[in-house]
Amino acid sequence: MDKEMENLREKFFKKMASIKNREELQRIRNEYLGRKGIVAQMLKKITSLSPEEKPRIGELLNKIKRDFQKTIAEKDNDFLAENSGKEEQVDISIPGRNFMLGTTHPIELILKYTEEIFMGMGFCIVDGPEIELDYYNFEALNIPKDHPVRDDQDSFYITPDILLRTQTSPMQVRTMESQPPPVRIISAGKCYRRDSIDNTHTPMFHQIEGLAVDKDISLADLKGVITEFCKQIFGKDRITRFRPGYFPFVEPGVEVDVSCQLCQGLGCQSCGYSGWLEIMGAGMVHPNVLEMAGYNVEKYTGFAFGMGAERIAMLKYGINDIRLFFENDLRFLNQFK
Amino acid sequence: MQLSYNLLKEYVDIALPPEELAERLSMNGIVAERIKPVFEEVKGAVVGEITDIQAVGKSGNLSLCRVDIKSKKLEVICGAKNIRVGNFVPVVIEGGNLPGLGKIEGKEIQGVYSQGMICSAWELGLEKSKSPGVLILENNFPLGENIKNIKDIADDVIFDFEIFSNRPDLMSIIGIAREIAAFSGKPLHIPEQELIEIEEFITDYISVEVEDESLCPRYAGRIIKDLQVEESPFWLRWKLYLLGVRPINNIVDVTNYVMMETGQPLHAFDLSLINGKKIIIRRANPGEKFRTLDGVERVLTVDNLVIADTKRAIALAGVMGGENSEIKANTKDVFLESAYFDPINNRKTSSYLGLRTDASNRFEKGIDPYGQVFALNRSAYHIMRLTEGKVISGVIDQYSKELSKGKAIKLNLCKIDQVLGMKVGKTNKERKERVIDILSKLKFQINSLEEHLLEVTPPSFRSDIKIDVDIIEEIARIFGYENIPSTLFKATLVQEGKSNKQKAVDKIRNTLISCGMHQIISYSMINPKYFEWLKLPSSHHLCKAIELANPLIQEQTIMRTTLIPGLLKAMQWNVNHSIEQIKLFEIGRTYFPRNGAQGGPLPVEKLMITGGIAKIGRGDIWQKSESWDIFYLKGILESLFDSLGIQDVEYLPGDLPFFHPLHNGIITSKGKRIAVFGRVGDDIISYLDIPGNILLFELDYEELYPFIKREIIFQPLPKYPHIQRDMAIIVAQEISFARIKKEVLKISPGIKKRIELFDEFRGKQIKEGFKSIAFSIFFQSDERTLTDTEVDKIMENVTISLKKLFQADLRQ
Structure with missing residues (x-):
């Protein structure tokens, strides 16, 4: 048996050395490894062997089988490699059949990023009406009629008391009226101002509003939260700067700048040679606002902030004309994959 | 507020160079929007003396001036009327440069070669708009010197500061200087000015009656006699240029300068034009006509406050003077007014008349109610010095008892730490000292301090300081926001970030994007003409739109009730820009008037999801050859419903007038209408000038939402193989696939069946009015492997049933 x-x-390897193509290889495969091939027949003979011989011979035969399989497979690969190129070559430079991806509007992208960042900090998302009472849009935000700040927010009116909201800040009051503290909300959406259309103004735009009210919320918390947001949305290398600002519904008021990405703060045309880009207004919620919403001003403090989504998108993506957001040109939209 | 570095330095010592000063001020809340060196972009301008003037040309509008610039004499053509022999003027030599005009070339004018140009203030970049006349310098300027080398003038830098509307006190040189003094610790200097009065008394000249004290809580005045109105000296004109104010004459210039210096607006009347020796401050009569200094006749109402004499109004209080009492070249005696008008009323008047002036801009924000006499005396002093006019003894100063002194405010020092989130001082003592130091520098009066409780009175010019947090902001501002740490919330708050309803919107958006659609955002305000274009009868509920009371443009006068107009507009835009494959959608609100009072006063806002597809031209054949017909659109909708787990929907013929009558569908679920879809009618397409078809859908989110399945429940995979059978039948065209499918499913209800259409065909081989429908049926059981015989039997029953119900012929 061993001799056999x-x-x-010996015979197998001799034959293998002389074969020239895959057909011959297939023949050898059948001859040796086929269902009725030589190896199979020899395996059948094992039954007639003594019990001592059986396992030893069985193992040797299986080893032979594995070796043959391996040798044939290797040879087959060699043939395949040789033959490739001889078959019809496809022009793999021809474009694939495209799936034509859809896209998210860049403003939606900014709203989503922002919401996600703040949800990670325990904020929840609330929606409010776009057609709003003058009371919530102005009065409850410490902006009575004839306040000079109203000049900067020329409004579209439906009736003398109802207007298209000029800011998302009314949601601060609506939220506080509807729930007791603690509060941590983000409210984003469309706002409207009677601004003539040019490359930095459209009569409709989007704002993102944030509000946090609790015991012991401080200006330092506002700085921490906003710094974190700016890092996440603009990148870790950008510096955030806080300076005094004026909005009637916060006190102290804050303006937030980020360092200009083009000049790294050295000053260039895009940042008006200041090295900084204004991105949002913020501050500690004015006690009058807390009080009007029915919160105990002795117990609770809070911060609020608001920013323009178009402005953030323009800075983040380098868009130079706000009108592009509402023209809905596919050559524009297609860039936000 | 425009002012210059050198002007500020007259009032406070400044150690910082201009850019650093601006940076520092911005960190204190005063942002320089613009920083510009004076004479920026000016090249080759020197001081020259006009030695001869001769008229040239026939018109007489031009003169040939000989100008001595020390090194040589130039011949220059000049059109200005305000030049005299002996005047020193800035002259730019050919080859030089001016910010208003660019490079200056020598050129021949009226047969004379002009070797340069005598410059006006505008040409030198000192004014924003052109004014007549050239800039006349002072005669002690060094002849021939480049103006960029003139000491104390050329080295100046002009700032344009943005002033928050709650800080009118910063709309003055002294106001900003005071801020610099507060953060730098340097003293503020306000030059002492000694007034010499003559022995005549103002009460003999004039009396003042304030009829409405609430609108004019304070009114002060002075008289200066025997003065000479003329051009102001160079130093005053120069200061006004630095402040962005155009010089007029010495009297007006002084009042303007003092306004810029102190923040208190002043007005000068020609005393001889005040009738009856009396000033009356009253409300205007209804319909009273009044011509302001700008020559415009204005019709007033009782809500407008005027300054009047016994016969007529002579000024619009706090806004603008009148032509009938203005200072003219022959004015000899002047009544100077310095008042405090009610900010709200002043603002109403100026916005009602659309008239904003430097004065109204200050009054409406609330000036210092205690600064009137100070400003009056400073003006009188300058007029006295400049004109040799005589100042009459005494000041008229009428004020209301209501005129408030600043109210004392209590501040718990611990609250500072609490609001700012830091300790302002290491110890209580240090905190106390710091706070008192800051507030003293800001001119707050410290009334008392017990333990942690501080009581202070803000200075009268700080009407913005009302409560304790206002004081905390002052402390933070001077302490510096940059010195406050950054921390994150101490307490955590666990809540769900988004509601299910918000999450479902995200899912819809994602699904539509997966279908290759592009999200758009269009204006909420639309053109009402769209309803006409869409052939909607005016009684249609979509035409009941909310109107804007004050629209900005004609294309945007109403609030949309459907997103279709915006979508069509976007499609049109893309077609016009030669984009051939357009797949757009919008998720946005529509707005409807509320019926009845229920639900509050606000309109109803409904979220809609609208999509549209259009393939224009040949398209990219290699990429995609599919046709974008109504079934393509329906495929998108079915994918959407599939992703939302909405199964029970019915597609029914629709009735919207803007869809093609034969491609017009509505979608219902359990009897509720959740969507419309269809192909936009041919006439509308041709009206919009779009070559090709547009298919649209609009889903009503409020109606859709209740049908959305939120939970995914796993269904076990089939244990046994299915059996597939194909079938092709010919039926009358009106038999819908949905009906056939429904009938097939009814047969042998115990066995699961799935039906897939693979062909629908009408044409030559099929009889007129009939169609061929081919579909596969997949049979499946959860309990066992089905046998061929079993399935053959069912197929037989299917054939019989379809034949009986629809006269369906089996196609071989």
């Missing part, structure tokens, strides 16, 4: 196996090996 040795002959088998």
